[in-house]
Amino acid sequence: MAEQEEDFSSLPLPDRFTHKVWKVRKAAYEDAAKQFEVTPDEHDPAFRPFLNDPGLWKGAAADSNVAAQQDGIAALCAFLKFGGREGCTRTRQHTVTPLAEKGLASTRAATKASALEAILLYVELDTAGPIIEELLPVLSNKQPKVVAATLASLTAIIHNYGCKIVDPKPILKVLPKAFGHADKNVRAEATNLAVEFYRWLREAMKPMFWGDLKPTQQTDMEAAFEKIKAEPAPKQERFLRSQQAAMARAPPPGEDAAEEEDELEAEGVEIDAFDLAEPQDVLSKMAPDFHEQLASSKWKERKEALEALFVLLNVPRIKDGDYGEVARGLAKSMKDANIAVVTQAAQCIEVMAKGMRKPFGKYRSTVTGPIMERMKEKKASVADALGAALDGVFQATSLSENLEEVLEFLKHKNPQVKEGTMKFLIRCLRTTREAPAKPEVASICEAAKKLLAESSAPLREGGAEILGTVMKIMGERAMGPHLEGLDEIRKTKIKEYFETAEVKAKDKPKPPPAAAAPRAAPAAAPKKVLGKKPAPKKAAPAPSPYAQEAPAAPLAPQPTAKSVSKLGGPKPGLKAPLKRTIAGPGGAVPPSLASPRRPVSQAPPPEEEPAPAPPRLGLGRGLAGRSLAAKTPAAARESAMSPPPSSGLSALERAELEELRLDKDRLLRQADDMRQERSRLNSEVQELKNSNAQLIEDHTRDVLSIKAKETQLVRARSDCEAAEAMCGQLRREMERLKRALTSAERINGPSSGMTSPGRDSSDEAGIYRDTGLYGGGAPTSYGSRTRMSFNSALSEEKENGIDPVADKYGRSKLSPDLGMGRNGRTSAASGSAGHISPARDPSYRSDRMRDRDSTLESNRNSGSGVESWKRAAEVTSALKAKIEQMKVNSSTTKFSVQASTY
Structure with missing residues (x-):
C-alpha cells in the first residue's frame, strides 16, 4: 500500500486528475488547490498544465465520487481566483455545464456553494454573457432539481452583479417556460428570479414575459412585487476584475464626486423597456391601402386606418425604416376637420416616437409644427393627446432640437396655441438631462419675459414658471443678469417657482484652470516677444517680492511721520496689479518682466524726479503734498528705484498687446x-x-x-x-x-258649307232648331243659320275669354274651317266656356255628319211627320250625349296641346 501511495504522489498532477482511484483524484485536487494559493501571480508555471489541457477541470467538476467532486470544485475555485482571466476563458466552455448539472444539484451543501462560487468567479473574471449562454440550455434538463438549481444560480448572478452587467433579455425570454413547468420547486425558483428582476427593472420587465403568464400567476406575482416596491434601489455587490482595476487606479473621490456617483446610481438603476425589447418591423405589417384609406373622404375610414396603425405602432421597440410617408400622413391628419381623427393621429405619433427613439429625430420637423398649430382646440381630450404626442417627440430628441420651433410658437397669435407651447416648454425643462447652453438660456428667458407682460393670467404664470425652472437648472447667480429690469412682485413669483421646481439637469460650470486656458492663449504671443530681449537676465528672482508687496502700498495714504519715507513708493505700486495681470495670467510672474527692474536703479534720476509732482494718491494740493516731496530726498531716491509705470513693457509690446485686444x-x-x-x-x-x-x-x-x-x-x-x-x-x-x-x-274643310240638293231647308231647319246644335237660334234659311251660328259662337268665346286657336296656333277665329260645320253652321258646343271647339276634333265632326245625314235621309224616306219628329228626338238625345262626351275629351285635348306647345 505504501508503495502505491509513493507511486501516486510521484505522478504529475494532470495524470492524478484522471486516475481511476477516487482517493488519488481527491488528493490531487487538494494538492492543486494548495499550489494555486501559494503562486506569486497568474503567470506562475503551476497554472500552465491546466491551461494547456482545460478538459481536466471537466472531470473534476463532474467527478463520480461526491467527496472527490467537492475537492475538485474547490480546486477549480482556487484556479480561477488566482489564475486570472486566461484560466477563465480557456476553461468555462468545459466546466459551466457540469457545474450546473452535477455541482449545483448536489446533495452536499459545500459542493453546491463551491459550484455557485465558481460560476460567480467566471462572471467576475470576464463577462456574464458567455456564462449565461452556457446556463440557459441547462433549463431544458429532464431533472427538475437541475432546472431549479440553475434558476437559483441565475438569481444569484443577477443579485450580485445587477442588470447593468448581466443582459436580462435572454433570461426573460425563457422565463415563461419555467413558470409553466410541472414541478413546483421550479416554479418557485422562477418566481424568485422574477422578483429579483423586478428589484432592478421594475415595470420595464413585464412586456417581455407578462403576457405568457396565467392570470393566477400574474396575481401572485403582483402580490410579490408589492412587498418589494418600498425597498431602496439595489446596488451591485460584486464587481468585475476590470471594475476593480479601474477603482484601484482612480483617486479617492471627494464629497462632490460621491454625490454625483449616488445620483448616477439612482438614475441608472431602472432600465427602460426599450432596451430590453426586440425591434419589430411595422412597415411590412401595414395594410397596402393604408394611404388610400387615410386620404378617404369619409372620416370613419380615416379613423379606422389610424386605429389599425396605432395597433401596429404600439410596441416597445420599432425597427428603423423609411417612415417618411407615414409621418407626412400623420402630420396631414393634424389638419383634419374631425377631432376623433386628430386625436388618433396624435396617439400614433406618440407611440411611434417612443418606439423609435433616436431614429425618429429625422421626422421631428414634419410633425412638430402641425401638432403645435392644432393646439388651438379647446377640448381637453384633444389637447391632452396633442401634449402627449409632443412629449413623445421630445423623448426621442432633445431640448436643443425643439427649442427653435417652440420659441416661434410662443409668439403665435392664438392664445390657446401659445399656452400649449408654454406648457410643453416647461415639461421639457423639467425632464431634460442636459442643461441648455447659455445662448439658449438667453433666448428662453427673453421669451419668458415677454409672457410676463401678457394679458392672460395663465400665460403670465407660465412665464414665471419657465424662469423659475431655468433658474433651478442654471443657478441663481447665472440667472441674475436675465432678471434685471423686473419688478419685485415678478421676482418673488419666479423665486417661488424656483423653490418648488423639480429638474433632472444641473448646469456644472467648468473648473477655473479650464476656463482660464482660453484667456491665456492670446497672451502667448506677447509673452514670447518679451522673452527675446531680456533673455540674458532670466536668473533674476528679485521682482517676486515686489510684486507681492506692491498692492499693499496704496493702503497707507495718511501723511504721518512714520509713513513719510514710504510715500514715494505707492505711485508705482498702483500699477503693480496691472503688471501681474498682463505678464502672468497663471499667477506666476515671468522672469522676463522682472529683469528690467535692476537696471532701473542705475538710470539717471532726473527723469524720475518729476513723477512725485502729480497727486497720484488722491492727497490733493496743499501743504502735505508739496512739503513732503521737498523735504524728503530719501523718498525721491526710493521712488527712483521703484519700477516705472510702464510695467516693463516697451512701446512696441504695448502696441502689440493693444492690437491683440482689439482683435x-x-x-x-x-x-x-x-x-x-x-x-x-x-x-x-x-x-x-x-x-x-x-x-x-x-x-x-x-x-x-x-x-x-x-x-x-x-x-x-x-x-x-x-x-x-x-x-x-x-x-x-x-x-x-x-x-x-x-x-x-x-x-x-271642303264639305263645310255644302248642302245636298233637293233637301227641304225648312225640315232641316226644324231638325236643328229642335236639337239646339247652333246655340238656340232658329234661322229660316241656310245663310241666316250660318250667320247666327257663327256670331253666337264668337260672342260666347269672347264672353268666356278664350281663343284657343289664335293663342295656340296663330289662327284667327274668323277662319271658316274651324268655326263651321258641313253646312256652314258653327257648332253649338263652341259656346261652352273654357273648352276648345269640338269642330276641331275630326272624329266628332265625322260622327255628327253621319248622324245628320242619317237623320235627313230618314226624314226624306219617311212620309209621316210624327215619325220624323220621333227620330229627330232620338238623334237629338244621341247628339247631346256625344256633346257631353266631346266636352270631356276637349278639356284633355286642350291640356295636351298646351303641353306640346311648351
Whole structure:
C-alpha cells in the first residue's frame, strides 16, 4: 500500500486528475488547490498544465465520487481566483455545464456553494454573457432539481452583479417556460428570479414575459412585487476584475464626486423597456391601402386606418425604416376637420416616437409644427393627446432640437396655441438631462419675459414658471443678469417657482484652470516677444517680492511721520496689479518682466524726479503734498528705484498687446453678429417653410376646386344634352300634332258649307232648331243659320275669354274651317266656356255628319211627320250625349296641346 501511495504522489498532477482511484483524484485536487494559493501571480508555471489541457477541470467538476467532486470544485475555485482571466476563458466552455448539472444539484451543501462560487468567479473574471449562454440550455434538463438549481444560480448572478452587467433579455425570454413547468420547486425558483428582476427593472420587465403568464400567476406575482416596491434601489455587490482595476487606479473621490456617483446610481438603476425589447418591423405589417384609406373622404375610414396603425405602432421597440410617408400622413391628419381623427393621429405619433427613439429625430420637423398649430382646440381630450404626442417627440430628441420651433410658437397669435407651447416648454425643462447652453438660456428667458407682460393670467404664470425652472437648472447667480429690469412682485413669483421646481439637469460650470486656458492663449504671443530681449537676465528672482508687496502700498495714504519715507513708493505700486495681470495670467510672474527692474536703479534720476509732482494718491494740493516731496530726498531716491509705470513693457509690446485686444474684441463682435445672422436665417427658413406649406395647401385647395368645377361642368353639359333631346322630342311631337290637325282640317274643310240638293231647308231647319246644335237660334234659311251660328259662337268665346286657336296656333277665329260645320253652321258646343271647339276634333265632326245625314235621309224616306219628329228626338238625345262626351275629351285635348306647345 505504501508503495502505491509513493507511486501516486510521484505522478504529475494532470495524470492524478484522471486516475481511476477516487482517493488519488481527491488528493490531487487538494494538492492543486494548495499550489494555486501559494503562486506569486497568474503567470506562475503551476497554472500552465491546466491551461494547456482545460478538459481536466471537466472531470473534476463532474467527478463520480461526491467527496472527490467537492475537492475538485474547490480546486477549480482556487484556479480561477488566482489564475486570472486566461484560466477563465480557456476553461468555462468545459466546466459551466457540469457545474450546473452535477455541482449545483448536489446533495452536499459545500459542493453546491463551491459550484455557485465558481460560476460567480467566471462572471467576475470576464463577462456574464458567455456564462449565461452556457446556463440557459441547462433549463431544458429532464431533472427538475437541475432546472431549479440553475434558476437559483441565475438569481444569484443577477443579485450580485445587477442588470447593468448581466443582459436580462435572454433570461426573460425563457422565463415563461419555467413558470409553466410541472414541478413546483421550479416554479418557485422562477418566481424568485422574477422578483429579483423586478428589484432592478421594475415595470420595464413585464412586456417581455407578462403576457405568457396565467392570470393566477400574474396575481401572485403582483402580490410579490408589492412587498418589494418600498425597498431602496439595489446596488451591485460584486464587481468585475476590470471594475476593480479601474477603482484601484482612480483617486479617492471627494464629497462632490460621491454625490454625483449616488445620483448616477439612482438614475441608472431602472432600465427602460426599450432596451430590453426586440425591434419589430411595422412597415411590412401595414395594410397596402393604408394611404388610400387615410386620404378617404369619409372620416370613419380615416379613423379606422389610424386605429389599425396605432395597433401596429404600439410596441416597445420599432425597427428603423423609411417612415417618411407615414409621418407626412400623420402630420396631414393634424389638419383634419374631425377631432376623433386628430386625436388618433396624435396617439400614433406618440407611440411611434417612443418606439423609435433616436431614429425618429429625422421626422421631428414634419410633425412638430402641425401638432403645435392644432393646439388651438379647446377640448381637453384633444389637447391632452396633442401634449402627449409632443412629449413623445421630445423623448426621442432633445431640448436643443425643439427649442427653435417652440420659441416661434410662443409668439403665435392664438392664445390657446401659445399656452400649449408654454406648457410643453416647461415639461421639457423639467425632464431634460442636459442643461441648455447659455445662448439658449438667453433666448428662453427673453421669451419668458415677454409672457410676463401678457394679458392672460395663465400665460403670465407660465412665464414665471419657465424662469423659475431655468433658474433651478442654471443657478441663481447665472440667472441674475436675465432678471434685471423686473419688478419685485415678478421676482418673488419666479423665486417661488424656483423653490418648488423639480429638474433632472444641473448646469456644472467648468473648473477655473479650464476656463482660464482660453484667456491665456492670446497672451502667448506677447509673452514670447518679451522673452527675446531680456533673455540674458532670466536668473533674476528679485521682482517676486515686489510684486507681492506692491498692492499693499496704496493702503497707507495718511501723511504721518512714520509713513513719510514710504510715500514715494505707492505711485508705482498702483500699477503693480496691472503688471501681474498682463505678464502672468497663471499667477506666476515671468522672469522676463522682472529683469528690467535692476537696471532701473542705475538710470539717471532726473527723469524720475518729476513723477512725485502729480497727486497720484488722491492727497490733493496743499501743504502735505508739496512739503513732503521737498523735504524728503530719501523718498525721491526710493521712488527712483521703484519700477516705472510702464510695467516693463516697451512701446512696441504695448502696441502689440493693444492690437491683440482689439482683435479679440473684433472676433467677439463677429461671433455675436454671426450668431444673430444665424438666428435671422433660421427664422427666415422657418418662415419659408411655413409659406411653402401654405402654398402647398392653397395649391391643393385650388386643384380640388378646379376638379369640382370640372365635375359640375360635365354634369351641366350632360343635363343640357338631355334637355336638348327632350326639346327635340317635344318639337317633333308638336309637329306631328300640327300635321294631324292640318290633315283633319283638309279632310273636313271642303264639305263645310255644302248642302245636298233637293233637301227641304225648312225640315232641316226644324231638325236643328229642335236639337239646339247652333246655340238656340232658329234661322229660316241656310245663310241666316250660318250667320247666327257663327256670331253666337264668337260672342260666347269672347264672353268666356278664350281663343284657343289664335293663342295656340296663330289662327284667327274668323277662319271658316274651324268655326263651321258641313253646312256652314258653327257648332253649338263652341259656346261652352273654357273648352276648345269640338269642330276641331275630326272624329266628332265625322260622327255628327253621319248622324245628320242619317237623320235627313230618314226624314226624306219617311212620309209621316210624327215619325220624323220621333227620330229627330232620338238623334237629338244621341247628339247631346256625344256633346257631353266631346266636352270631356276637349278639356284633355286642350291640356295636351298646351303641353306640346311648351
